[in-house]
Amino acid sequence: MLNAQTLRMAMGEIASVMAENRQYLIELDQRNGDGDLGISMSDGFAAASAFVNTSEESDLGKLLVGASKVFNEAAPSSLGTIMSFCMMGMARTLKGHESADTALVGEAMVAGVAKIMERANSKPGEKTVLDALDPAARALCDHAGEGASAAWQAAAKAAAEGSDSTANMQAVHGRAAYYGDKTIGMIDGGSVAGKLIFEALNQAIQKMD
Amino acid sequence: MKKIINQPGNFVDEVMEGIVAAYGDRVKLLDGDRRVILSNTPTRDGKVGIVTGGGSGHLPVFLGYVGQGLLDGCAVGNVFASPSAEKMAKTIKACDRGNGVLCLYGNYGGDNMNFDMACEMVDLEDDIKTMTVRVKDDVASAPPEAAERRRGVAGMVYAFKVAGAAADEGRPLEAVAAVAQKALGNIRTMGIALSPCIVPDVGKPTFAIADHEVEIGMGIHGEPGIEVRAMASADELAEIILGKLLGDMPLTAGDTVSVMVNGLGATPKEELLIVYRYLHKQLSEKGVKLVMPHIGEFATSMEMAGLSVTLFKLDSELEALLRAPASTPFYTNENI
Numbered sequence: 001m002l003n004a005q006t007l008r009m010a011m012g013e014i015a016s017v018m019a020e021n022r023q024y025l026i027e028l029d030q031r032n033g034d035g036d037l038g039i040s041m042s043d044g045f046a047a048a049s050a051f052v053n054t055s056e057e058s059d060l061g062k063l064l065v066g067a068s069k070v071f072n073e074a075a076p077s078s079l080g081t082i083m084s085f086c087m088m089g090m091a092r093t094l095k096g097h098e099s100a101d102t103a104l105v106g107e108a109m110v111a112g113v114a115k116i117m118e119r120a121n122s123k124p125g126e127k128t129v130l131d132a133l134d135p136a137a138r139a140l141c142d143h144a145g146e147g148a149s150a151a152w153q154a155a156a157k158a159a160a161e162g163s164d165s166t167a168n169m170q171a172v173h174g175r176a177a178y179y180g181d182k183t184i185g186m187i188d189g190g191s192v193a194g195k196l197i198f199e200a201l202n203q204a205i206q207k208m209d
Numbered sequence: 210m211k212k213i214i215n216q217p218g219n220f221v222d223e224v225m226e227g228i229v230a231a232y233g234d235r236v237k238l239l240d241g242d243r244r245v246i247l248s249n250t251p252t253r254d255g256k257v258g259i260v261t262g263g264g265s266g267h268l269p270v271f272l273g274y275v276g277q278g279l280l281d282g283c284a285v286g287n288v289f290a291s292p293s294a295e296k297m298a299k300t301i302k303a304c305d306r307g308n309g310v311l312c313l314y315g316n317y318g319g320d321n322m323n324f325d326m327a328c329e330m331v332d333l334e335d336d337i338k339t340m341t342v343r344v345k346d347d348v349a350s351a352p353p354e355a356a357e358r359r360r361g362v363a364g365m366v367y368a369f370k371v372a373g374a375a376a377d378e379g380r381p382l383e384a385v386a387a388v389a390q391k392a393l394g395n396i397r398t399m400g401i402a403l404s405p406c407i408v409p410d411v412g413k414p415t416f417a418i419a420d421h422e423v424e425i426g427m428g429i430h431g432e433p434g435i436e437v438r439a440m441a442s443a444d445e446l447a448e449i450i451l452g453k454l455l456g457d458m459p460l461t462a463g464d465t466v467s468v469m470v471n472g473l474g475a476t477p478k479e480e481l482l483i484v485y486r487y488l489h490k491q492l493s494e495k496g497v498k499l500v501m502p503h504i505g506e507f508a509t510s511m512e513m514a515g516l517s518v519t520l521f522k523l524d525s526e527l528e529a530l531l532r533a534p535a536s537t538p539f540y541t542n543e544n545i
Contacts, residue, residue: 069295088326
């Protein structure tokens with residue numbers, strides 16, 4: 001069950017996974033981006049985690065709006081802004097809820113993914129973070145009836161497979177797009193960040209069980 | 210570098226202090242924040258708010274159009290850098306009178322992302338309705354088939370004017386956005402640059418143009434144009450610009466236009482008038498009627514030398530909105 005307390009744990013887990021992978025993400029991004037991916041993901045989630053840990057708020061939507069704002073200030077890069085949009089989209093679904101079951105969290109994640117697509121004018125298959133987040137959010141919804149543990153495992157697996165699949169895609173967004181078909185064969189750094197988010201969330205869920 | 214400044218890092222703050230010192234009766238900072246400026250002019254109850262924002266270094270764009278009959282507020286960024294989403298959200302909140310806010314600004318990646326974020330914030334936290342219209346008037350920045358990618362330059366001043374007048378009439382948000390969009394469909398701009406500009410924090414020119422050359426189609430931050438060619442006469446340069454603009458938006462006998470000849474910062478008004486004289490002759494000979502000339506500095510790029518020309522094709526509605534009274538510290542159409 002997601003509530004203010006479990007959201008703090010989840011955000012903390014993502015922040016520590018991003019901190020551990022900071023250098024790895026920087027190196028991934030340096031191949032065809034500007035190398036700030038590891039910095040913006042670790043700084044952004046550290047700020048978001050610090051915010052939810054100190055906030056007295058119990059409304060999940062309001063917590064996520066606040067987290068999104070501090071994330072955006074700490075990580076004003078393209079992917080940082082995209083992550084902030086995702087949290088804004090989730091917040092819209094979770095506004096007015098102090099707790100949410102797996103089905104509602106899945107619905108919120110689908111809304112977060114939709115918000116990214118709307119604001120960044122992109123869709124899955126274009127070698128971006130969406131290739132991890134979109135299948136993961138849908139897997140979470142599809143498996144919500146099997147219990148939190150099974151659903152989050154399925155979501156993490158879908159995110160990992162989605163990220164791996166970006167190796168076969170050609171970049172069309174951001175600086176990577178300038179490299180055109182040279183990007184084929186490389187995994188997209190943003191999608192790895194997406195995979196890591198679901199890995200961290202799955203770890204947090206398994207710890208809670 | 211020769212610039213009349215103090216510490217480069219204080220450039221924007223000190224400009225804002227100057228604005229408040231000089232025009233504090235007509236504009237004000239939001240709670241002393243030197244990155245958010247608001248109009249001091251009382252407006253009708255429930256007027257739709259109009260907000261813009263963008264980097265500094267382009268005065269009178271952006272904040273110079275905050276005032277009576279024009280904009281309600283402006284988020285101010287560092288030189289050539291987008292303001293943060295948070296400043297934009299504060300500006301939107303301060304300008305909402307219960308009937309929503311139009312965000313009207315130039316089409317640049319950072320500004321787009323941050324305004325989108327700000328609109329999400331005020332919707333989620335304050336239930337403020339916003340609409341967005343992006344200015345994409347620079348014909349040199351992308352071909353017609355990719356017009357969605359074009360940058361926003363001096364033509365945004367006409368869009369501000371039209372939207373401001375429509376909001377003053379009491380039109381609802383959707384209608385104000387629609388008429389701004391309609392105006393932008395009739396607005397085209399192209400510029401030429403003779404010399405580069407210097408961002409204070411950088412301390413050296415952003416790019417180089419040789420003494421005997423002119424860059425056709427350069428953007429207002431020094432974005433590359435479409436051609437570097439040998440310097441030419443005023444009439445030849447005006448002809449190149451007019452040809453490009455008319456290629457994008459044809460004008461025929463009986464059409465009415467307002468023409469803006471805008472200095473980029475270091476070009477004398479005399480030279481702008483020499484160019485206007487040529488454009489007036491060419492267009493008049495085609496049977497086009499010219500009204501409300503805008504000649505002077507409306508959107509600059511620090512000390513860049515050069516100019517831009519904007520054509521704004523008018524129908525009776527747009528002409529009436531352009532003529533409606535407006536007055537800010539940097540703009541009035543009283544003498545136009």
